[in-house]
Amino acid sequence: MEKLNFIKNGVSKLPPGFRFQPTDEELVFQYLKCKIFSSQLPASIIPEINVSKYDPWDLPGNCGEQERYFFSSKEAKYRNGNRMNRTTNSGYWKATGSDKKIASSMTNIGIVGVRKTLVFYHGKSPNGSRTDWVMHEYRLLTLETTTSNSSQNYGNEIGDWVLCRIFMKKRSDSGSMMMKNDYTVMNEARFFDFMSVHNNSAMPPNHSSTSSSCSSSSNFVEVSSYDHEQTSAYADF
Template sequence: MMNVERLPSGYRFLPRDNVLIVDYLINKILNQPISTNTVKEIVFYDFDADQLPIGRFSAYCKPNEAYFFTYVKQERTTKSGHWESSGPDKPIMHDNKIVGFKRLFVFYSGEERSNWIMHEYRVNPGLISANAPNIALKRKIDRYVICKIQLKEDTEKTNKRKRLRLRLI
């Protein structure tokens, strides 16, 4: 069972993209201490989106959201679905350097698109010198990521609520 850290009342774990890369992912790759245990390590692709243990994170994340460390697979497949890329890599900047990249994925159960999305964060491999002798470190940088998982509300339900609120005003 995952041991989830509880943040003080009123606080949420809402890190900026560059903080996820610099303070969490790079430190995890380098086996350095991380200031909190709110990002858990799992074998992410062993789970379909609706099987991920997101409920355990309600103490400190937004509802229906969680963060995980994992190794990325070339094919992002699960038991009964797959994560499909929904756009190009977006660079993440820190101190005027590209420290990493973020890519959006959508979960498909069979051929059906779901409301589950994933933001995959990875370190810029260019931060490590091409001449660096540590091959294990290079491999870890190429394969180790943070996945931010979110269940997005059905837009039809969201639009109905907005129309209802407008009528009430």
């Protein structure tokens, strides 16, 4: 079978109409396992890159794509340690939640995959600000069976590669609607206060209660004060 290569200049480029949407099992046993054991890959679609050398928005490929995939080498954070380096130029990746075990449905080969979820934080640890960037990091481990009770435990990690799926988490529709409503309210407040400044002299006495109720909000007071200063500046000019 001819090996398919869809990588050009370190960036994956699929033909029009094709989508790369592998399952966790396929990523671990069809791609990561083959990469580690130097077997032929189903397709050369996943580029090699050290993910910790880039901020997520600077990684190769189209940032607007839903997901991007990379083979990343295991770079140790400390010279004599096994902990991976997860610090980038602008922030760091922080693990969250529990790891997910990924087993092969085809055969019991004594190998298991593990998916670790990480979130990107902007700034320096431990005071970074959380972002919407998420990474699923896939690893390959040996699966050991104890003779006493036939239970299976994770063994050592295999190989010098991990497989990374990186994407930006979508905001909920309710959150987006709240932001839109807040924006609309602020614009309406600015428009109302602007009109009230210019038409204050012409406003009848029975509108004083409405003006008082609107100025009870600190946000409205700040907007009204800003517009009044701008109006005075234009008048002096």
